Amino acid sequence: xxxxxxxxxxxxxxxxxxxxxxxxxxxxxxxxxxxxxxxxxxxxxxxxxxxxxxxxxxxxxxxxxxxxxxxxxxxxxxxxxxxxxxxxxxxxxxxxxxxxxxxxxxxxxxxxxxxxxxxxxxxxxxxxxxxxxxxxxxxxxxxxxxxxxxxxxxxxxxxxxxxxxxxxxxxxxxxxxxxxxxxxxxxxxxxxxxxxxxxxxxxxxxxxxxxxxxxxxxxxxxxxxxxxxxxxxxxxxxxxxxxxxxxxxxxxxxxxxxxxxxxxxxxxxxxxxxxxxxxxxxxxxxxxxxxxxxxxxxxxxxxxxxxxxxxxxxxxxxxxxxxxxxxxxxxxxxxxxxxxxxxxxxxxxxxxxxxxxxxxxxxxxxxxxxxxxxxxxxxxxxxxxxxxxxxxxxxxxxxxxxxxxxxxxxxxxxxxxxxxxxxxxxxxxxxxxxxx
Amino acid sequence: xxxxxxxxxxxxxxxxxxxxxxxxxxxxxxxxxxxxxxxxxxxxxxxxxxxxxxxxxxxxxxxxxxxxxxxxxxxxxxxxxxxxxxxxxxxxxxxxxxxxxxxxxxxxxxxxxxxxxxxxxxxxxxxxxxxxxxxxxxxxxxxxxxxxxxxxxxxxxxxxxxxxxxxxxxxxxxxxxxxxxxxxxxxxxxxxxxxxxxxxxxxxxxxxxxxxxxxxxxxxxxxxxxxxxxxxxxxxxxxxxxxxxxxxxxxxxxxxxxxxxxxxxxxxxxxxxxxxxxxxxxxxxxxx
Numbered sequence: 001x002x003x004x005x006x007x008x009x010x011x012x013x014x015x016x017x018x019x020x021x022x023x024x025x026x027x028x029x030x031x032x033x034x035x036x037x038x039x040x041x042x043x044x045x046x047x048x049x050x051x052x053x054x055x056x057x058x059x060x061x062x063x064x065x066x067x068x069x070x071x072x073x074x075x076x077x078x079x080x081x082x083x084x085x086x087x088x089x090x091x092x093x094x095x096x097x098x099x100x101x102x103x104x105x106x107x108x109x110x111x112x113x114x115x116x117x118x119x120x121x122x123x124x125x126x127x128x129x130x131x132x133x134x135x136x137x138x139x140x141x142x143x144x145x146x147x148x149x150x151x152x153x154x155x156x157x158x159x160x161x162x163x164x165x166x167x168x169x170x171x172x173x174x175x176x177x178x179x180x181x182x183x184x185x186x187x188x189x190x191x192x193x194x195x196x197x198x199x200x201x202x203x204x205x206x207x208x209x210x211x212x213x214x215x216x217x218x219x220x221x222x223x224x225x226x227x228x229x230x231x232x233x234x235x236x237x238x239x240x241x242x243x244x245x246x247x248x249x250x251x252x253x254x255x256x257x258x259x260x261x262x263x264x265x266x267x268x269x270x271x272x273x274x275x276x277x278x279x280x281x282x283x284x285x286x287x288x289x290x291x292x293x294x295x296x297x298x299x300x301x302x303x304x305x306x307x308x309x310x311x312x313x314x315x316x317x318x319x320x321x322x323x324x325x326x327x328x329x330x331x332x333x334x335x336x337x338x339x340x341x342x343x344x345x346x347x348x349x350x351x352x353x354x355x356x357x358x359x360x361x362x363x364x365x366x367x368x369x370x371x372x373x374x375x376x377x378x379x380x381x382x383x384x385x386x387x388x389x390x391x392x393x394x395x396x397x398x399x400x401x402x403x404x405x406x407x408x409x410x411x412x413x414x415x416x417x418x419x420x421x422x423x424x425x426x427x428x429x430x431x432x433x434x435x436x
Numbered sequence: 437x438x439x440x441x442x443x444x445x446x447x448x449x450x451x452x453x454x455x456x457x458x459x460x461x462x463x464x465x466x467x468x469x470x471x472x473x474x475x476x477x478x479x480x481x482x483x484x485x486x487x488x489x490x491x492x493x494x495x496x497x498x499x500x501x502x503x504x505x506x507x508x509x510x511x512x513x514x515x516x517x518x519x520x521x522x523x524x525x526x527x528x529x530x531x532x533x534x535x536x537x538x539x540x541x542x543x544x545x546x547x548x549x550x551x552x553x554x555x556x557x558x559x560x561x562x563x564x565x566x567x568x569x570x571x572x573x574x575x576x577x578x579x580x581x582x583x584x585x586x587x588x589x590x591x592x593x594x595x596x597x598x599x600x601x602x603x604x605x606x607x608x609x610x611x612x613x614x615x616x617x618x619x620x621x622x623x624x625x626x627x628x629x630x631x632x633x634x635x636x637x638x639x640x641x642x643x644x645x646x647x648x649x650x651x652x653x654x655x656x657x658x659x660x661x662x663x664x665x666x667x668x669x670x671x672x673x674x675x676x677x678x679x680x681x682x683x684x685x686x687x688x689x690x691x692x693x694x695x696x697x698x699x700x701x702x703x704x705x706x707x708x709x710x711x712x713x714x715x716x717x718x719x720x721x722x723x724x
Contacts, residue, residue, distance in 0.1 A: 082578060133626075141541045147593055151594025155569075227462070248703040248706035249702070257475070257695070362566075392566075409567045417559060
């Protein structure tokens with residue numbers, strides 16, 4: 001590279017007087033560098049855009065950033081939440097502005113360099129066409145990006161900032177002002193006994209829940225798929241239709257129905273199965289252990305059909321040559337499953353199965369609809385079947401401990417991000433392995 | 437094992453026993469799957485309102501709950517249906533369009549920030565929108581879109597972008613690039629390539645995305661619960677949830693009737709389109 005550049009510099013400089021550094025420096029006022037490059041139309045457009053942005057936004061951004069630092073000064077009059085959200089918006093706008101500002105300087109520098117090497121400046125029409133071509137993908141991404149910014153990124157940022165304030169039931173705007181408290185919420189989470197115990201209990205149940213429920217639903221799906229795939233089984237289409245039903249019926253309906261069926265006093269499970277058989281009733285909704293058992297059973301019911309359908313598709317695609325060869329070698333069923341069926345199933349569906357795990361990790365609906373995270377447990381701020389996401393919901397909308405909810409959200413977010421990172425690397429390595 | 441030593445008769449018997457075993461397992465699964473669903477259907481025909489005493493095969497059948505849902509002046513069921521349809525149609529159309537544009541850009545253009553954008557999408561699709569509820573609530577409150585269907589629609593569309601853009605991008609990637617390159621040589625502009633060449637080819641995946649986004653508002657109750665306040669703005673899922681949430685054992689049969697009325701059409705759509713839906717999901721996830 002370096003040799004090539006110096007080579008260019010020695011031989012091909014056509015306009016040695018045109019200095020890229022000057023162009024870059026001039027575009028500290030956007031557009032001026034472009035004008036120096038004799039691209040007047042582009043320069044004017046840039047200058048007008050930047051000037052318009054600065055004139056329109058400067059007030060909002062400066063007050064917004066100031067507000068982000070102070071979070072309001074007059075209690076009952078200043079709403080800290082509005083200050084916070086305006087501050088975050090200002091940050092986003094500033095980030096946009098800086099990106100474009102840097103791009104503008106880079107652009108002037110690059111053009112100047114090309115002019116130096118004898119590039120002929122396009123006229124306005126050509127320039128417009130070029131801008132259209134390079135700008136087109138941004139135009140396409142624009143609307144989506146805009147929505148994403150406000151509906152996903154902005155709220156997540158807001159959450160992150162909340163975790164460093166003292167926003168809770170007793171200190172809620174607009175009556176009180178919020179203050180920055182640094183890492184106090186995180187420190188409390190790990191040092192105050194009540195919070196620490198709750199956190200450890202909820203986190204361990206979340207992990208157990210994710211692992212057990214998902215693995216069971218995959219195992220059941222695999223078992224049934226192999227069973228039904230047996231060539232001697234008839235009515236395959238009917239069986240498949242019935243097996244897929246739990247996936248087809250909206251989950252929120254079935255979960256509510258299950259919570260009625262599992263009802264301690266007049267649910268069908270207790271009245272029609274447990275009581276006649278064992279002459280007792282199981283406290284499905286009152287006892288944390290039994291609630292968890294019921295949740296896992298219901299999730300298996302809800303979750304196995306999708307995996308079953310996937311597996312059935314893969315099984316039908318495995319060439320019978322494999323099994324014939326295995327028969328010749330005298331392999332028994334277990335060996336055939338272990339060495340042919342299982343690897344095929346796993347290889348074809350691994351990313352989807354991983355997605356099932358991540359889905360259950362944040363499976364708010366079932367936890368909340370079945371027993372609202374309950375039953376309540378003495379001495380902790382979460383119910384006996386709460387997973388992280390439903391605990392956060394409870395803290396936010398029932399206990400109004402916004403600061404703690406936000407702090408836990410950040411921890412949850414970090415867990416999710418780590419997981420996503422590994423999953424991404426995995427799926428890439430899958431790609432590179434090519435076809436089976 | 438030792439099948440070789442046995443007589444052919446016992447092999448036949450083994451075969452029979454195996455078939456009995458397989459069909460027994462399938463039969464048990466049938467019962468486990470169908471019981472809750474049939475129970476709901478039965479309960480919805482019970483004349484009483486409560487869960488207590490509700491029978492799967494009612495002594496005296498009654499359509500009272502269905503009548504109440506449709507004809508009682510206190511019932512908002514039809515309004516909820518209308519709201520849900522409005523939300524579902526707008527989300528489905530707008531989200532599919534936005535997602536199509538975004539996926540097209542990421543699949544066909546190499547632009548600055550593309551790679552980071554893809555990473556960001558990958559990461560953002562892992563975060564549940566629920567995590568940011570407080571902020572969404574406050575945001576909608578400041579712009580005055582709280583308790584309005586428009587606010588709900590906007591949030592649904594924004595939340596649908598990362599995941600679905602991946603799905604569609606994966607599909608676009610499988611379409612040969614020669615198609616749009618030859619069109620470009622023939623002088624077709626960016627928009628023409630998109631609308632006249634790629635979109636028609638991507639119909640299957642776009643249909644899947646449209647359908648998923650159409651279905652989501654029928655099944656989601658938590659986002660409406662946070663955004664919507666007044667009963668005449670509720671969507672179906674939220675309204676039904678409130679039947680059981682407000683006074684649990686009291687209106688369960690009414691909930692059952694309302695639930696049947698949305699579960700049946702949705703289940704039918706899913707059953708008819710299962711192959712496309714599942715393969716669509718599968719291809720999107722593995723290619724993303």
